[in-house]
Amino acid sequence: MAQVADELNVKQSLVQGLIRTGELRAFQVGGRGLWRIGRQDVEDYIEQAYRRTAERIVAGDLQDEGGAEDPPRGRAQIRGP
Template structure:
């Protein structure tokens, strides 16, 4: 069974980004997370990460639709 919550490092590894990028996404509210324990360690629910990824796919698809490649001359 897959763990429900992931550490910030787990998320960084999963997204192939730096740990500082994950902290920025969490602190800015872009990626939902919770603080747990006496030392307030961040945890991201796997389902929330999957929602985030799906949202990024939709956002990227929209960007591609509105920014098509047009008659580029690659020579």
């Protein structure tokens, strides 16, 4: 879970929330709080996030969190076709 939080540049608690709401698929190993998130599940989440963002832009409903004019800086992956 920490690796996914690091990759998405978010807090681990946000990743836990995404799992809890079903936005990010994960499975629990052994019932002792060990969670695993598959690579494809992370990729699927990122792809869905891009789609939702594009839909919000088209709808004129995109608001920055803190009033920033530019998108947040951090690690981003550039994807090809």
